[in-house]
Amino acid sequence: MxxxxxxxxxxxxxxxxxxxxxxxxxxxxxxxxxxxxxxxxxxxxxxxxxxxxxxxxxxxNALQLAHPTPGKRLSVYTDASDAHWGAAITQISPDTASRPLSEQDHEPLLMLSGTFSGSAKRWAIVEKEA
Incomplete structure (x- = not known):
């Protein structure tokens, strides 16, 4: 889930x-x-x-996740806020890789998220997004 x-x-x-x-x-x-x-x-x-x-x-409304397809390119996206972090891994066809990001046909493979705890709560945003 x-x-x-x-x-x-x-x-x-x-x-x-x-x-x-x-x-x-x-x-x-x-x-x-x-x-x-x-x-x-x-x-x-x-x-x-x-x-x-x-x-x-x-x-x-949960996403339908795709299975990895050999030959497709992987894209990794990450983001963080003060309290939470998130990441998404998608795959695209190599022939759409030259298109603008919004026009690429991304198939989601995995979504991850978490909540910062302990000393990680005090990290600077730059460190949280690293």
């Missing part, structure tokens, strides 16, 4: 933050510990409900 939804980590960030609160209240990440915590007690609100609906919509 995370590889077929662009900006997955940014999309699910509110739910991930809520789950971290649940894990903390439960005293661990095991299913037997976590299932005792009510989401309402952990801070479930309108923002989390809206995030869940956006996640459902993103699942309905």
């Amino acid at each position: 995370r590889t077929a939804i662009p900006a997955f980590n940014k999309l699910v960030a509110p739910l991930s933050k809520l789950m971290e609160k649940v894990y903390q209240q439960a005293g661990g990440r095991k299913k037997n510990q976590v299932r005792k915590i009510l989401l309402g007690d952990a801070g479930w609100g309108d923002a989390e409900g809206e995030c869940l609906e956006q996640c459902k919509e993103a699942l309905k």
Whole structure:
């Protein structure tokens, strides 16, 4: 799922933050510990409900990923913000490589995203995008 939804980590960030609160209240990440915590007690609100609906919509619109084709050229695109990073790998036919980027027929192979944590949160944007 995370590889077929662009900006997955940014999309699910509110739910991930809520789950971290649940894990903390439960005293661990095991299913037997976590299932005792009510989401309402952990801070479930309108923002989390809206995030869940956006996640459902993103699942309905998830990208159809292609299989790598020998002879096609690979393109790698990366980006980062203060909190999150993302990457996409696509393939194009060699005969379309000379066209402008917007006119190339990109077939997505993989989408990746993540959230900076620990000391990486304090890195400069230039370092995050490296």
